[in-house]
Amino acid sequence: MIMNTIVGTKLDYAIVIFYFVAIFGFGSIFAKFTKSTKDFFYGNHRFSWWLVAFSCVASTVGSYSFIKYSAAGYSYGLSSSMAYLNDWPILGLFLFTWFPIIYFSNVASVPEYFERRFDTKTRLMALLVLMIYMVGYVGINLYTMGVALNAMVGTDIFWSAVVVAVVCTLYVAAGGQAAVIMTDLLQGILLLGAGLVLFALGIVALGGWEQFWSLLPEAWRLPFAHFNKPHDFNFVGVFWQDGMANNIAVYFMNQGFILRFLSLKSVREGKKTLIVVLFVLMPLAAIAAANTGWLGKAFVGAGILPADAEANKIFVTVADKVCVPGLFGLIMAALVAALMSTIDTLINAISVVFVNDLYRPYLMKKKSDHHYLTTARIVSLIAGLTGIILVPVFASFKSIYLAHATFIATVTPPMATAIFLGAFWKRFTPAAAFWSLLGGSIAVTISIWYPQIIAPFSHGTDPTGGYQYMRAAFGMFASVVIGIIVTFFTKPRESSEIEGLVVGTISKAKELFKGGKINESRWKPAYGVLKIVPGERVLKLHRGAMSRLSSAAGDLLYVCDSRGWLGGLRSVHANAMEPHDGDPNEIMISQDLIDEGGLRPQRRHKVELIM
Template sequence: MGQETFHNIGTSTDWIVMVAYFMVIMLFGSYFGKYNRSTKDFFFGGRRFAWWLIAFSIVATGVGSHSFVKYSAKAFEHGFSSTMTYINDWFFIPFFFFGWLPIIVYSKIRSIPEYFEKRFSPSARFLATMLLLLYMIGYIGIGFLTLGKAALPLLPENMSILGMHFDVTLMGVITVIAIITGIYITFGGQTAVIFTDLMQGFILLFAGLLLFALGLSYLGGFDIFWDLLPTSWKMPLAKFNEPSSFNFVGIFWQDGVAGSIGFLFLNMGLIMRFMATKSVNEGRKAAAFNVLFMLPISAIVVGNAGWIGKAISLVQPDVVPPNTSPDQIFVVVANIVSSPGVFGFIMAALTAALMSTVDTLINATAAIYINDVHRPIKVWLKKYDEDARSEDKHELASARVASMIITTLGVLAVLVFRDFPTVYEAHGFFHSTLTPPLVVAVFLGIFWRKFTPAAVITSFVGGVALMILGANFPGLLIAPFDHGIRMDTAHPYSYIRALYNLVVCSGVAIIATLTTTGQRKIVSNIKANDNSKYIMYFITALATLIFVGFVFSSSFITLDSESIPEIIVMLLAVFLMSALVAISTTYFIKYDQREKTTGLTAWSIAKAKEMFKGSKVNDEEGEKVKVNWKRKDTDKDLVFFSKNDMAKMKANTGDLVYISDARKWLGGLKSTHSTFGEPHEEDGIVYLPEEHIKQGQFLEDRYLLAEKEM
């Protein structure tokens, strides 16, 4: 039986509500564009927000990316277990709270690839940038695909505008959505995104729970709904290893492990939110609140349309046919259980949430472009403007252009994913394939001091080659990890391939690290030779040639995916290539382990904090102080409190201070960071330089709240 698809769902009232909603959201976002005074504000929102504001703004990003469409689809097919991935993010929280989060804040990095340069080398940064850009653009593509699938059932199959007749296609809808999305991210920046997401986070939760309530009411109450669903549909976790399109063990490795680390450690959009909190501790609070409370609620919010749809299809198959296209079930159910106008509101909330995800990702990808492509190229070409303010202005303009280009690439990325049966499987395949090399590299970088540049580059190159081999020979290479999952020949091992990919990337990384002494011996022998440079050029060229051969192998050779001799030859080639890469990087990269790990691994967090401050950390816990402010004519980054106020805060001259508008509901929007200058005698007064007054957008008649940071 084929899948039933729908068009023209909704009334003109719904469309009016949707258009009005979008206009309000865009105006709201544009208003906060005024808080962008530099690229630091455009990308990071100026490291000033309270935890609760970030926690709620993450809801729209998280829920948007783990969207209504894909979870409702799986909920309609499999029940409550569709949202199991919302409740498996806690396992890596210790690593995040006390490893990655303090490192990214204290090392003052602006992007993940920058960490790779500080911790390893510029070449490691280059490879990480390439992989991360692929990851981010792929993520944007998934977001656009979901948006298109959500919007398509609302539109007619074809329409006429100014006498021109055309079909409404998925790619056409996505292109229009991309233009709207691009507009306010380009002109708004991170502060706009945070505040739009904050508003949308609330509305989204309300809309999702409203839909659940309307659905239960339509069915006649919770008891009827509960009794209608078969037991297997109420299980919170899927069946262990079947079917291949949705099984527990594959999804655990794809989402619970690779996805969770990817989301917490590599998703620049999310990381930039944590970097926008006023301190590491506030970042921890935001993350804990989000994972403990918001994600379980979000699981109900995003999945319930599918559960309700299943229940209706059991009692009224003429209203919701059992063969309804899963990716359309959210829209179909929302239309059935809600009245005109309410349906428009729910759809607007859904699409706006998806846009939140996409705009966060576009902003984050633009940050990577500026930090890891644009700026290094300008420095290399010696065209970097030494005047920081003038350069910042240029970069802000480039960031806006980059946002538009990235939006276009995101639309093109949809072409890769649109042939998967559902968005869920497309996302699963994407996560399993792109995250493992980066996940392994960043994870070992943070927690293993012995992990070297040679090892990280070898794990990128060798790991990717082995992943390509796995994709070409799934029956031989991925099958040993399959936990009994049947291989679907159309999309082999969409989820469990994540385990294989993680194992091979980790394996290469660990072997390359443990053989460091051997690599150094080989390199010193080569260096003793008069032709050492030529030998190294040859080794590098050979390794590159083998890698290029792997990338394009399936294009110019017909591979027999069951041939054992072929796989043995390929594996030997990977082994040889990895060895050559390790030797080559050991030869070319100068690496001082002590210098490159201080403040950049979990083993030296205290040192990282000290480096952030620039002097010894003052950890004494003091009080917050409420003060009035006065202007001081100085260019120095110093603020001046009275002796008594500093004593209350347990602060010394040179310590760091955070000052915000005393109205807590602003969540730090009007705030700034600075350093304590020499104290004066006027209690209850702080003297601020002009730049800090502008940065904090402080008002003359408003009190400020000050607290010592460290």
């Protein structure tokens, strides 16, 4: 579809193009920090909480969020943001249970967890479901960006998606997780700032907050939608589709989100990250993503926009109305930033899953790490291009919000259920996990052709549209029932075989992660300069520094450049050896650790106790 009206100026387009080029160049810089699959996949456990916090927001508030939530805000009002309120309970479970399990068990992917917790066939089934989920998510974001560019310059939606896919895949293939984390820092700041600036400009254009509020219809001022109507946006539907299926999927199953947390230097940093994300950044993101929809409705009331303004394009329409040339280009660059932040995360995650869960264990065993790194980069390119194929599929839906909701409600319930039961229920058996995935997926697929079977779970919602939202409730119920029944008729694994993989055994997971007894003493950081010594993985601190750290030989330490603004980009983990009695300011370290962490011996370094 081509628009008759093209918005923006040549300056705006130049800014967007410059942003494409700049972010590609910036992301590619971090190829030098990617020397192994460990670097490429999860940044070698190196980053600080604040860097990952912005990266998480940039990835979860993708381009589809700006278009999707602004369209919902225009159509339904403030209730468009109620989905963000569903994150709180699930994030708490993630913080204290799932995150420590995956971090300390050293799993590189969700399917790998399934094999260690259950068996090989369950891993392969999980791999299939997860790949469908992630590739589909790539397609949704590419379609959304195509809609945005179509609204801006009238370009074809499909070919716009192709251009974006190429840029994203190239810099991810070059830099891996380091490129994703660092570019997302910039993009996270830009997208939050742009969304909030738009809101402020819109309020000013309307004459102030009171005028804005008075122009919103009464129903648009309510924080929650009606319980079970209309069929395409209601409270109970959003709860099951977004609050349950989608949030469990995002925080427990979304490989891209999990990789963010695996890139942190410690679980302690993860807790800081989630607190900031939950109480600061996500509320701001909710406003940034949806406010143009609210403004659009007020603009219609004020006569600034026609009553038939298109919901899917309201973000671009409002931005064009309130921005001067140049600023509009920056806002559109923020939209591009949001897309890239989500796409780069997913593309990197797809390469992780493919290499670790299919290629390395089954197709090409015992190859060099360089071989697997090259393969991961090739897969990154293929993943981006594959997402393009799905663009026409999502274009067939009434709205982006509905396309996203339908996809999530269809794909995620069996996987989300299997992860949840596997992590929280020791008795949950390998056979039960496998049949929860397979049987639940079959049940959901059947419901697409026979939606009437969802009726008992519909909470009174209108069957129009085939219960797109309520399919999530049906899918989770079917998967849970299958899992419970099969569990009671099959044999679970021995407790010793799943230590560190279920809730209640995290202490054991910590010991396995460290390779010895954990040290959780209170400590203060130590500082010093590096002195290169012969050997492999040698790390020796002065006796006084070890005392300051409350550390002993064998403890896991974290050495990083003392410049905090680097966020851990130049850092490395290593186990401490017996202390030395030389210069108190010297940190004796071997060349291999310097190379692994990208450390600079001439710089002052900081040492922290991990455990």
